[in-house]
Amino acid sequence: MGGALFMRHGGEMSGAFLAVDWGTSNRRVYRIEDARVVATERDDRGASRVARSDYPTEIAAIRARLGDLPMLLAGMVGSTIGWRTAPYAAVPADLSTIATTLDRIDERTAIVPGVAQHGERADVMRGEEVQLLGAVAAGLVPADALLCQPGTHCKWARIERGAIVDFETAMTGEIFALLRKHSILAPELTGEIVDGPAFRAGVTEGARRELASSLFRIRARGITGAAQPDAAAFASGLLIGADAAVRIGGSPIHVLAESPLGDLYLSAITILGGQAMLIDSEAAFVAGISKLWEYAQ
Amino acid sequence: MGGALFMRHGGEMSGAFLAVDWGTSNRRVYRIEDARVVATERDDRGASRVARSDYPTEIAAIRARLGDLPMLLAGMVGSTIGWRTAPYAAVPADLSTIATTLDRIDERTAIVPGVAQHGERADVMRGEEVQLLGAVAAGLVPADALLCQPGTHCKWARIERGAIVDFETAMTGEIFALLRKHSILAPELTGEIVDGPAFRAGVTEGARRELASSLFRIRARGITGAAQPDAAAFASGLLIGADAAVRIGGSPIHVLAESPLGDLYLSAITILGGQAMLIDSEAAFVAGISKLWEYAQ
Numbered sequence: 001m002g003g004a005l006f007m008r009h010g011g012e013m014s015g016a017f018l019a020v021d022w023g024t025s026n027r028r029v030y031r032i033e034d035a036r037v038v039a040t041e042r043d044d045r046g047a048s049r050v051a052r053s054d055y056p057t058e059i060a061a062i063r064a065r066l067g068d069l070p071m072l073l074a075g076m077v078g079s080t081i082g083w084r085t086a087p088y089a090a091v092p093a094d095l096s097t098i099a100t101t102l103d104r105i106d107e108r109t110a111i112v113p114g115v116a117q118h119g120e121r122a123d124v125m126r127g128e129e130v131q132l133l134g135a136v137a138a139g140l141v142p143a144d145a146l147l148c149q150p151g152t153h154c155k156w157a158r159i160e161r162g163a164i165v166d167f168e169t170a171m172t173g174e175i176f177a178l179l180r181k182h183s184i185l186a187p188e189l190t191g192e193i194v195d196g197p198a199f200r201a202g203v204t205e206g207a208r209r210e211l212a213s214s215l216f217r218i219r220a221r222g223i224t225g226a227a228q229p230d231a232a233a234f235a236s237g238l239l240i241g242a243d244a245a246v247r248i249g250g251s252p253i254h255v256l257a258e259s260p261l262g263d264l265y266l267s268a269i270t271i272l273g274g275q276a277m278l279i280d281s282e283a284a285f286v287a288g289i290s291k292l293w294e295y296a297q
Numbered sequence: 298m299g300g301a302l303f304m305r306h307g308g309e310m311s312g313a314f315l316a317v318d319w320g321t322s323n324r325r326v327y328r329i330e331d332a333r334v335v336a337t338e339r340d341d342r343g344a345s346r347v348a349r350s351d352y353p354t355e356i357a358a359i360r361a362r363l364g365d366l367p368m369l370l371a372g373m374v375g376s377t378i379g380w381r382t383a384p385y386a387a388v389p390a391d392l393s394t395i396a397t398t399l400d401r402i403d404e405r406t407a408i409v410p411g412v413a414q415h416g417e418r419a420d421v422m423r424g425e426e427v428q429l430l431g432a433v434a435a436g437l438v439p440a441d442a443l444l445c446q447p448g449t450h451c452k453w454a455r456i457e458r459g460a461i462v463d464f465e466t467a468m469t470g471e472i473f474a475l476l477r478k479h480s481i482l483a484p485e486l487t488g489e490i491v492d493g494p495a496f497r498a499g500v501t502e503g504a505r506r507e508l509a510s511s512l513f514r515i516r517a518r519g520i521t522g523a524a525q526p527d528a529a530a531f532a533s534g535l536l537i538g539a540d541a542a543v544r545i546g547g548s549p550i551h552v553l554a555e556s557p558l559g560d561l562y563l564s565a566i567t568i569l570g571g572q573a574m575l576i577d578s579e580a581a582f583v584a585g586i587s588k589l590w591e592y593a594q
Contacts, residue, residue: 212467
């Protein structure tokens with residue numbers, strides 16, 4: 001194959017490729033030409049909804065819709081629930097090291113490896129690395145920064161000189177979903193989650209990190225008729241507050257997320273005395289995957 | 298009705314009654330004569346499995362089996378999922394104040410009220426009050442003590458001069474059950490929970506109270522092939538350690554539970570530098586309900 005991972009085909013536009021941010025539940029596809037998005041689509045064909053054997057068909061269908069171009073696939077497509085298990089790049093990991101470990105399906109299709117941390121602080125990510133390192137590549141965050149990606153499994157990553165050097169995953173979103181769906185509190189956690197007094201009270205209480213007791217108080221308040229802030233927003237605040245409280249130090253925190261989740265994290269970090277700013281996660285992904293594409297040539 | 302809540306019927310043995318510790322999933326029935334258990338049975342006809350309209354039939358069946366005697370019912374039978382909602386006695390609550398607020402179904406049948414704490418630290422219990430105060434009545438714990446009742450909703454109660462003055466409920470057992478049944482960790486949390494190195498490592502880690510991240514590390518260790526302590530025992534240790542860590546102060550902790558759960562709490566408290574002892578929870582219940590029966594005459 002020589003040095004280039006993707007062979008040029010006759011008639012292909014130089015620098016044009018398709019990128020897929022393939023999550024567990026959803027996926028987002030981009031047609032990128034010279035680091036600019038010229039077409040995009042989003043659907044719910046996440047890795048949890050695509051059978052292993054259906055990936056060739058899915059890939060062909062994407063090419064039929066968005067162009068018969070080389071493809072870079074990031075995220076859960078490379079996990080045990082995806083097409084095939086791609087390797088992990090070990091920390092410290094930057095975009096150039098990740099580009100050298102692309103998992104090539106064929107000469108025009110490759111999966112981006114995840115990033116792993118080994119030993120005592122074992123941790124893994126798949127897909128987030130493109131956004132995290134892309135944020136630096138795009139100049140949206142400095143080359144030394146603390147980044148946060150809220151979600152089902154919230155990632156907190158420290159970047160030094162443009163490389164992920166340390167990260168930690170918190171099951172914040174998943175625990176909230178479990179409580180909302182299956183716990184004794186489920187009937188009380190139906191409200192909308194907005195950044196109001198209930199959420200803020202939850203954040204402050206959550207910073208005490210006595211989650212199991214703070215949560216039961218939601219039920220006890222209901223039973224005893226005590227003044228009850230909106231329970232869903234309060235519970236969300238509890239979990240985000242507990243998660244954020246241990247991250248706040250000297251560094252400002254760059255939150256990679258869309259609204260409204262990103263705004264809730266911003267608010268929680270600010271309430272707890274930290275400094276936070278919201279970063280465009282889509283722009284970060286596009287910058288990261290474009291840089292990987294460039295390195296892979 | 299005069300002062301006596303239970304009228305004597307011709308031929309009834311003085312001091313003989315039936316007591317039911319009616320939990321959510323299980324119930325335990327005792328025939329008690331002069332504060333001694335002379336017959337007992339245990340089954341899975343907890344409040345969650347008995348329809349509201351079926352209680353008279355259940356009560357008649359218990360009397361047919363264990364004797365046609367007055368009955369005192371404690372626990373979830375008096376909750377919204379039980380026969381009918383009995384009131385709560387407010388803290389500070391001792392056995393004599395609880396005896397004055399029995400919820401009388403008829404002249405031979407009464408429900409023991411729960412105990413509630415109002416305001417900022419709102420909390421509720423139903424059934425646990427009989428064990429807690431019974432432990433004091435039986436001389437199993439001093440009249441000023443810190444008590445712990447592990448379970449789905451773990452109770453931590455401070456008793457002063459034989460009265461519950463302050464308590465807090467932690468959803469420790471419920472959160473563990475949610476993780477085991479519904480979370481991404483479920484496939485890894487199938488092992489038996491024993492007080493071994495994995496449980497102890499969990500307790501120490503749990504005391505840091507970064508639950509959402511400590512839990513994800515179980516998955517990350519599995520994926521990266523890091524040395525993995527038994528995951529179920531480790532996770533149990535995490536939750537119990539996080540719960541116990543904030544309770545340890547000057548007072549020894551009296552744990553009201555059966556093995557093996559009681560032993561796990563004992564171990565966790567000891568690892569975290571506290572002093573703990575296991576109290577016979579059944580003896581405590583019998584002493585508490587007998588004292589209530591005596592007060593109700």
